[in-house]
Amino acid sequence: MTMSNIFLISSTSLIFIGLFGVLTRKNIVKILLSLNIIETGINLLLVAFGYKEGGKVPILTSSDSINHLGNMVDPVPQALVLTSIVIGLGTTAFALGLTIRYYKTHGTLNIEANDEEEVTAHE
Amino acid sequence: MNIMLMLLVVPLITAFLTMAILKHQKTVWTIFLAVSGYLSYALFTMYGKWDLSWSIELGFKMFGKNVVLSLINSPLGWFFAFFASLTTLLIAMFSIAYNDEKHDSKTAPIWLLLIFSNIGIFFAKDWLMFFIMWEAMSTTAYFIIAHGKEISAKAAKFYLSISLIGTSTLLLGIILVSRLSQTFDIGVSIDSLVKLFSTNYSAALLYIGLFITTFLIKSAIFPFYMWPSKAYAESPDDFTPFLSTVMSKYGVYGLILFILPILAKSDLPMFGKISQPAYMLAVLGAITSVLATILAIFQTDMKKLFAYSSVANVGYIVMGLATMSVVGIQGALFHSVNHMIFKTAIFLSLAAVIYRTGERDMHKLGGLVYKMPLTFLVYLLAIISAAGIPPLSGFTSKWLIVQALMAQKMLFVVVAMIFASTGAFMYLLRCLASVFLGQLPDKYKDIKEAPLLMAIPMTILMLLTLAIGVIPGIITKPIDAVLTGMGYNVEPSSWTTVHTALAKSDLNLTYLFYVFMVACVISLIMYLISGKQEKIDQIDNYTAGENPLEWDTTPDRFNFAYGFYQPFKQMFNPMLDLISFERWMSSFGRIVERASSALSLLYTRSEGAILMLYIGIAILIIGGMM
Amino acid sequence: MNSVLFLIVIPLLGAFLALFGKKANRIVAILITAFTEIFSIMIYLSDKLPVSVAIGGWQAPYGINFVLTPLSVGFIVLINLAAIISLFIIRGEKEYQFYSTYLVLLAAANGIVLTGDIFNFYIFSELTTFAITALIAYPRNRRSTGAAIKYLILASTASSFLLIGIGVVYKTLGTLNIADIASKIDLLNPLTLELIIVLILTGIFVELELFPFNMWVPKAYFAGTASVNVMLHGMLGTAGAYIIARILLTMFAVNGSGMLVNANIANAIIVIAMLTIFVSEIAAFNEKKLKKVLAFSSMGQMGLIIFGFMIGNEQALTGAFYMVVANFLAKIILFVLTGEFIAMTGSDNWEDMKGIGRKHPVAGVSFVIGSLSLMGVPFFAGFWGKLAVIQGAMSGNSFMITGIVIILITAVVEGVYFLKISHTFFLKKEDEKEFNAKARIHSIVIAAALAVIVLAIGVHPGLIENNVNRATNEILNSTSNYVDVVFPGRY
């Protein structure tokens, strides 16, 4: 079993665990946790896509490095992962903020609470 | 400016104009009258000019060509359009008086749009124009039927659902047929369908089946015979005649325009003397008229009663068309005009009654003949015509249809026709007896005769039905032009006599009228030479010595009007539920409503949102694997 | 052509500025949107299209690029039009967050359409998700919070799939540029291709309101105010239509022919489109909340548009684009008026809206025109689209015929509920009470103006024929019209 396969398997399991959590949990906080697990899994997956057995850090330190380009791991997935982490962070923060509001308006964190009770119409 | 275009533009522009001044009702309806007058005049001048046409190219490509909308003045279209405009003109005059403060329906602008689409349907040269106008007609009619009343809106919903099914099938049919002929032209599509009948019989049957469904829906032929009873009854009283007489003819027009030529030109399996699809059509017409007649007999609401009567009459027309013979088509066209005239007269006289009394249930009325003698006379002559009794016009067309059916040996269809015709007598008399005759209720002691503006169109209609009855040539001459235009060889018809295909069966109607008049004179002399009569009070009846008034019985309760044909109804009771297409429709509507609520709940609760997402993914994956 | 960046940068800048503004926020937002609208119209009318703009001097496929084609700029015009209308119909004072978020949404929506890079597309779509969630949640009541968080969870889950899909694309093709992917898509083995398509479609179908990905839609529309509804429909929905045209019919197309590379999945999408049409129209039939009815109708229309896109011949594609325009215009009329009507009656229920059409005939008639257009009645814009889609579907297999039958059946249901609702406005008001609020003239004017456009297109479809043909042509020949623009001389 190569490193790459380990990455793949663990990331896939993380994603599936997250998907399962999103499907089955009723508590919003737990759902958000599951979403984060998915995200972690995806990040791992993306990194694994760029991973190379025995590869080097993709930084051109000297003019010599130009000859070892093939030996470096792919930098693009890492850039993607960075962006994705930022987005994931934003999502989590925003969602948690909404969760607080949700608890205030619904009095519960159950996702299945009815949204439309006793709300007067707004345009 | 092209006169064909003017026919379209004038109602359209006035529709928007009247929308702006909707508050001045009398002005609006007068404009409406003026427009229908203009249309009738313009159409009158167009008789014989069969080369008039108009077309416009749209920036929209189909089959690689730009789409063209075109109109043409064909004898068939002219025939229907002219008589429809004439009817509209008379109704318009009535409407001016009818739409006062209390009865204002504010429908004139939409009605003008309807007239616009009316012209479009009758003069359309290509399917796209036909469809556009057809759909415009269906939709505008919805708004007129509903006319801002809750109860009417419910009835109109019923109309709308069936009508939209009709437009859907029409659209499907048009697309299929135009793909076949690679053009929207109606004439070309007839030829290509005839060709298809020789190569792929069942496909061609499906194609014309779609069109026939549409036409049957619009004309309310079995199995779609139920919607008129709701829509006609709840529409504005002055619109009901238009709905019943003009709008029920769109389907008939469609059948003559498209289905008859195909059936005539194609080589089809025969059943007796005529082809199987035509026979099927005749059977549908027969079932319609029988069922509608039976249902009409049991109605207590007079507008519903005449709604069924209209259905039955269109059934006759379809039977006449299905004979595929010259006499039959002549009879059908003749009956179309007759139906326009006498049914308009009936509905207008009923509208006058409703205008004065505000009551639609027959058993709550009675004895109106004392107060509204002219209305009574109009109604009487109209029902004589409707019952097909000589010497009024309704007889001639019914007679022609019966003769044609007999000549084609469509035995059971003609029996159904006679059944419906005799049954017509029952329901027509029911309304006559319950509304105009019998005891006058106390609360209607002070009502007056219909206003002059209502009386004029009613009188004109009455005279028209008499004139056509005595001199059938007024109608048969234009019908000659129509039949010639359809490619039949017809001998020019005479002013007085109608011919049939049977031996020695021609009938001189003018002579019939003379004979009847002499008989009338004999009978009148007998009446005059006999003893004197004394007029007594209406309530002074034989009641086994009792005086009903002493028993706290008011005149209207004394009337026998409710449950008029009770014993007869008992015979049909087991059948009534079965033939209630209305019930099927509403149970289907309930199913849709329940499904709708369930789905709506699914979206409201949203527990399964993620699950549905996964299901969606599964669909995609499985779909991709297959 | 680097100035095209203004379409994204200026709204983002405005979003930042709005944090400090107070009363002037609305003016600023309107000015910025007006600028982007006018700018995009100028681009559309200029003769430089199509063109690919590399950002920061890095040429594709290495750098990020924006692709300006008649199709994309046309959609930008529509999106910005919806945006400006949504600003005009805002009722009451809003705090700075609203305008700030709105401007982010505008930037992101423009970005989705303009970008030529799939990862960029992912980022912009996440941004729109955030922005629209925040806007839905803005009233801060129970209904809006619930709808917002449910939408956010669903969208985030779905976008995870999108991200995985993008990762797989990169792993297999080594590129993230749409044009590049489009030219190399034949190289993939079928299984991987299917995996990629499914993953990416999952991500975008949630935005596209397709059944069964659309559990959020009625809630979101119901929770949002009228202006948010216009944004949801006019900006997000329209961008969604563009995504379909670009991702499905360009990126995953066979040799740039506008046909999806995997016919089985195309069929699956058609099934989904039909399901959407059927389910949404049936669900709308008995719905009493007007906004939800419109939401269901939006879903149905989207299903119809995608059905048109997936048929894959010129006729149907033309119809689909006609439909995009018609649906865009008609539905905005309805949303604008719905907002007014709800404010007037204080009820969400259309049964309570009697008498409005009598009080404001222009509004009532505009609503009728909008509904008739959605029903596909002749003389209104929707008709030509529907006609062409059905005509196009007729040349397909029996599968398509089923679709036509479903369209026709649902047209009946749609007609019944739309006319039923339209007619309710013209009923007599039962009580003599005055309405809660006055209808605002400018809303009615907007609705009426759009209604006139709908009528004009309906009477003379030639008005937008050129534009639609350009769009159709671009999809059908995306090799020469899109890939060549990004990589001149590759083919």
Place this chain on the structure above:
Amino acid sequence: MQIINYADEERRQEDNRKLWDKVTAYFRSRSLWMLHYCTGCGAMELPPIMTSRWDIERFGIVPMATPRQADILLLTGYASTNTMKRIIRTYEQMPEPKWVIAFGSCTVNGGMYWDSYNTVNNVGEYIPIDITIAGCMPRPEAILDTMVKLMNMVKSGDAKAFQKYKDNYGYYKANQDKLFARTAPVLESASLKYVHNETEGSEQ
């Protein structure tokens, strides 16, 4: 009580009717349609005269269902006060010329019910009687004989009781009113009210 017998008085006069009147009188006498108001036991005597034993139809006399069609009103027995009201209404609904035959002693003097509180002793006080048949009850032969007599009276123009009713209407009306004052309800609640249930909607 003095009742002028018009028949006798007329007979003494000359028969100076016009020819037309004579002809109509002949036809009328040959086609007498009767309405039998079956008030008492006399109704039992009518079937024999209509059936094969005596067969009154050979004179053109047939029973009719309503007063509108009838020429003769047969009062076949005693009349109670309430019945009298119906008899008078029926009589007034008959078109002229019309004749009345009273059966049995009950109609003349009350017969065996002469002292009953609610029978009319002399019907002739309230409606004009052309001819009465004595007996309790009269035999069919007597009825047949009376019929023939009435036919002859009609033919000769002597049967003019309806004319008498018209001429002396005030007298008859006063008698009737006096009689009916007895039938007025004592209590208000005793008067019958007809309750009518309006059934709404279609029969369908």
Place this chain on the structure above:
Amino acid sequence: MVVINIILYSLFAILVGLIFMGIGRKVSARMHLRYGPPFYQSILDIFKLMSRKSFTHNFVMDLGMVMALAGLLGTMLYVPIAGHSAFISNSNIIVIMYLMAIGSLGMAMAVTASGNPNATIGISRALTMMLGYEIPFFIIVLGLIISNNSSSISVIAASQAGSIWNWNIWHMPLGYIAMEITLQAMMGEKPFDAMIAPAEVASGPMVELSGKYLGLGLLTHAVSIFVETGLMVNFFFGGGSNPIDFVIKQLGIYLIAVIFDNIFPRYKIEQAVKFLWIFPTGIAVVQLLLLAF
């Protein structure tokens, strides 16, 4: 000339019809073991009725009764009497069927105008009965029409000329049986006389008719007897070689109806209609199928 013809034919038909009614009464009486009235009794009745005073409720009654008689007279004029006719016509059966309806309409209008519930019930029954008998009647007529390929009675009558064996009664016996039953209903004789049932609805339509109105009604009935029996003669008995022959055949047919009238009780209206739609209609359909195929 035609006008004089029409008047003479009308008087002839009225006279014949009235005498038939008288003979019918005589025959009934003999069946009851009675002596019975003279054969001219109906003429006496008519004269009495026309000469006496009568009550009218409104002008519709007058109009209706005049219309009823006029309609029947008009119908009668279209029935060829042994090849003779008041004027040259094809004597179309369908015309006769519809013309007869004028009589019914006039009658119905006149009696419902009186406002008497009994009359209205009677009319509702009469019309229901009409629907009952028109169906078998028309099916029989249809059989005649398609076998002759003409809807002219003259043609149908002429086709039976010559020997007695040419009569349609031999060619279509089933049709004749059905027609005989139907005729009973058409003439309103028992067992199909629910509409005038004197004991139930006080002679139904006639309840309010007095004097000349009843007289006109009786005349209408007389003419209708003439027309219906005349049709029967033309349909099944060769139409007669001369008027006397024709009238004798008519009398025979009428007497059959009278005999049936005397030996049957009365159907309720719905029973009557059911009976008419099952037995005569069934027989007529069998006859029609035999003729058509």
